[in-house]
Amino acid sequence: MKPFKTLDAITCPLPQSNVDTDQLIPARFMKRSRADGYGGFLLHDLRFDETGAQKPDCPLNDPERQGAQILVSRRNFGSGSSREAAVYALVDYGINCVVAPSFGDIFASNAVNNGLLPATVSEDDCEALLAGLADGAQTATVDLEAQTIRAANLVLPFTVDPVWRTKLLNGWDDIDLTRSHAAAISAFAEADRTRRPWMQPRKTG
Amino acid sequence: MTVAGTESGRTLFDKVFDAHVIVKREDGQCLLWIDRHFLHEGSFHAFNKLKERDAEVARPDLTFGIEDHYVPTRTRDLSVIDPAIRGMIEQLRGNSQRHGLRLFDLDDPGQGIVHVVGPEQGLTLPGLTMVCGDSHTATHGAFGAIAFGIGASEVAHVLMTQTLWQKKPKRMRITVEGALAPGVSAKDIALSIIARIGADGAAGHAIEYAGSAIRSLSMEGRLTLCNLSIEAGGRCGMVAPDQTTVDYLRGRPFAPEGTLFDKGAADWLALQSDADAVFDREMHLDAADIAPSVTWGITPEDASPITAKVPDPENFEDPARAQQVRDALEYMDIRPGQCLSDIRIDRVFIGSCTNSRIEDLRAAASILKGRKASVPGLVSPGSMQVKRQAEAEGLDRIFLDAGLEWVDAGCSMCVGMNGDLVPPGERCASTTNRNFRGRQGPGSRTHLMSPAMVAAAAVTGHLTDMRELMQAPVAGGNIG
Numbered sequence: 042m043k044p045f046k047t048l049d050a051i052t053c054p055l056p057q058s059n060v061d062t063d064q065l066i067p068a069r070f071m072k073r074s075r076a077d078g079y080g081g082f083l084l085h086d087l088r089f090d091e092t093g094a095q096k097p098d099c100p101l102n103d104p105e106r107q108g109a110q111i112l113v114s115r116r117n118f119g120s121g122s123s124r125e126a127a128v129y130a131l132v133d134y135g136i137n138c139v140v141a142p143s144f145g146d147i148f149a150s151n152a153v154n155n156g157l158l159p160a161t162v163s164e165d166d167c168e169a170l171l172a173g174l175a176d177g178a179q180t181a182t183v184d185l186e187a188q189t190i191r192a193a194n195l196v197l198p199f200t201v202d203p204v205w206r207t208k209l210l211n212g213w214d215d216i217d218l219t220r221s222h223a224a225a226i227s228a229f230a231e232a233d234r235t236r237r238p239w240m241q242p243r244k245t246g
Numbered sequence: 247m248t249v250a251g252t253e254s255g256r257t258l259f260d261k262v263f264d265a266h267v268i269v270k271r272e273d274g275q276c277l278l279w280i281d282r283h284f285l286h287e288g289s290f291h292a293f294n295k296l297k298e299r300d301a302e303v304a305r306p307d308l309t310f311g312i313e314d315h316y317v318p319t320r321t322r323d324l325s326v327i328d329p330a331i332r333g334m335i336e337q338l339r340g341n342s343q344r345h346g347l348r349l350f351d352l353d354d355p356g357q358g359i360v361h362v363v364g365p366e367q368g369l370t371l372p373g374l375t376m377v378c379g380d381s382h383t384a385t386h387g388a389f390g391a392i393a394f395g396i397g398a399s400e401v402a403h404v405l406m407t408q409t410l411w412q413k414k415p416k417r418m419r420i421t422v423e424g425a426l427a428p429g430v431s432a433k434d435i436a437l438s439i440i441a442r443i444g445a446d447g448a449a450g451h452a453i454e455y456a457g458s459a460i461r462s463l464s465m466e467g468r469l470t471l472c473n474l475s476i477e478a479g480g481r482c483g484m485v486a487p488d489q490t491t492v493d494y495l496r497g498r499p500f501a502p503e504g505t506l507f508d509k510g511a512a513d514w515l516a517l518q519s520d521a522d523a524v525f526d527r528e529m530h531l532d533a534a535d536i537a538p539s540v541t542w543g544i545t546p547e548d549a550s551p552i553t554a555k556v557p558d559p560e561n562f563e564d565p566a567r568a569q570q571v572r573d574a575l576e577y578m579d580i581r582p583g584q585c586l587s588d589i590r591i592d593r594v595f596i597g598s599c600t601n602s603r604i605e606d607l608r609a610a611a612s613i614l615k616g617r618k619a620s621v622p623g624l625v626s627p628g629s630m631q632v633k634r635q636a637e638a639e640g641l642d643r644i645f646l647d648a649g650l651e652w653v654d655a656g657c658s659m660c661v662g663m664n665g666d667l668v669p670p671g672e673r674c675a676s677t678t679n680r681n682f683r684g685r686q687g688p689g690s691r692t693h694l695m696s697p698a699m700v701a702a703a704a705v706t707g708h709l710t711d712m713r714e715l716m717q718a719p720v721a722g723g724n725i726g
């Protein structure tokens with residue numbers, strides 16, 4: 042995974058609460074192979090009407106917000122299902138950071154596993170940022186080291202779980218780290234067999 | 247002041263969590279042992295990650311595949327269904343075979359929705375850690391297990407290592423005391439909680455449900471309640487094991503038997519929060535304050551008692567919430583101030599891992615018995631075992647005589663991945679767990695409620711207080 046340090050990029054407002062995973066990627070697209078990219082499915086039913094034409098009122102369709110890598114939304118972003126495809130859709134579209142007052146728990150950990158930063162800001166700061174973008178600010182600078190967002194004359198602090206921050210800053214992948222604990226894992230499993238003999242599923246086959 | 251889970255006693259969650267920690271890092275990250283891992287057709291992304299690394303499944307004996315998300319419910323013949331959907335099912339079969347996993351496929355008498363099958367087969371046990379690439383994995387917490395949904399990267403991690411990195415979430419206790427009024431179900435408890443604390447109200451927290459109203463729930467009711475923990479934003483939901491739990495598990499195919507069961511039962515019953523355990527958050531609810539509830543908006547927090555009116559966005563102080571309610575009412579095409587019971591519906595759905603167990607079907611059938619549905623609808627039992635039992639009890643006849651369709655088990659219209667969809671613009675009274683925009687199909691409108699409430703709506707054609715039908719005697723009918 043690519044390390045995330047700072048990001049200076051076009052920023053798109055999405056002033057809605059509860060942007061759930063069913064909206065981020067509707068279920069009907071999830072049969073597709075990732076090889077073709079999921080970016081086209083991002084927020085599909087908000088971006089396109091039944092005929093496939095772009096809806097002009099969707100901020101992602103604003104010509105000035107094309108190429109956005111940062112999204113600013115309201116509370117409970119990514120609530121709903123565990124579908125990591127919701128993160129794939131964002132990442133494949135080009136979004137590397139979502140700023141919101143709160144996130145769905147599973148979404149946020151999926152995001153970090155794909156190098157996407159879920160930056161949590163206060164409700165007030167979020168509204169200030171959305172107002173700045175509505176007034177014409179085009180870009181924002183997200184500094185993960187300093188945990189700040191700069192946009193439209195604002196310097197706003199954000200929070201992110203310190204463990205996730207380290208993971209993002211270094212671009213770490215859990216699997217290699219876990220494998221370094223292989224001995225501890227087998228010792229645990231061995232001891233557990235006597236401690237909880239009833240854990241093993243009875244019927245096999 | 248004591249910090250939750252340290253100097254003072256430990257919570258149920260702490261006890262199960264601590265017993266699974268393999269490595270604890272200074273930053274608080276814990277490498278957790280995982281006891282059960284369920285997979286479904288959506289797991290192909292994770293298997294692809296294994297393939298990239300040429301990796302094997304670490305513990306096939308603790309890993310179970312279940313065909314549910316994409317399965318057809320009106321036929322079990324794959325040759326006649328959409329090839330893209332068939333492809334999803336075949337990928338899971340291929341991956342299960344390749345890695346030697348026990349698969350509950352369409353021909354298996356135990357097939358059904360993962361969160362119905364796990365408990366029913368005795369795969370779900372108290373004190374376990376359980377994961378699945380599905381957010382409603384929280385359901386299994388009804389047994390006092392730590393169960394939560396994970397994404398594809400984590401699924402791949404568990405497949406390869408049988409472990410997961412987790413930081414201990416905060417602990418929250420929701421206590422419901424008193425007796426529920428007749429007709430009030432676990433679904434109503436859950437919707438009332440979510441309406442009060444919001445769809446992110448329990449974010450970052452593991453929930454424990456406690457109190458006399460919870461104790462009095464059957465395992466089915468507890469499963470429904472824990473299922474909806476995620477809709478309150480909770481990491482997981484748990485109910486402490488008691489005699490109801492132990493009695494449910496005895497004799498289940500995958501549960502231990504004989505002395506092993508007795509040892510298990512003794513360990514399970516000890517899994518209680520200590521009397522002096524401190525929770526990060528507490529919430530109390532009086533069972534008497536809970537009424538049959540329905541949702542009117544596009545998140546489960548948009549729920550109200552059926553006796554209420556649709557809220558007016560102008561009455562909300564918070565501008566963001568007002569905007570959200572405005573958007574919701576526009577999408578749902580309903581007016582502020584309208585009586586909820588005046589909202590007409592186009593169809594009903596009874597099913598999903600929230601409300602498709604035998605008790606749910608009995609509750610719906612008790613309202614439908616001797617009556618006709620005035621709208622079309624689908625009844626999909628949560629598993630083929632539930633289906634057989636319902637047929638043995640004659641419930642299928644009640645649904646069919648009422649004019650509803652009686653189909654096979656699967657996720658079906660909860661998410662519409664198999665093609666069971668609510669047509670655009672239509673309004674569905676549904677026993678499912680998500681009323682998100684387009685969840686049941688593009689442009690669909692969903693009202694969440696209990697099975698008995700869905701049955702009542704089916705009869706009248708509009709959202710209805712089931713208590714009215716519960717009291718009204720029907721000729722030849724036996725409304726319980």
Ligand code: SF4
Binds near residue numbers: 380679
């Ligand atoms: S029934 Fe719905 S919520 Fe439950 S597992 Fe299936 S898709 Fe998920």
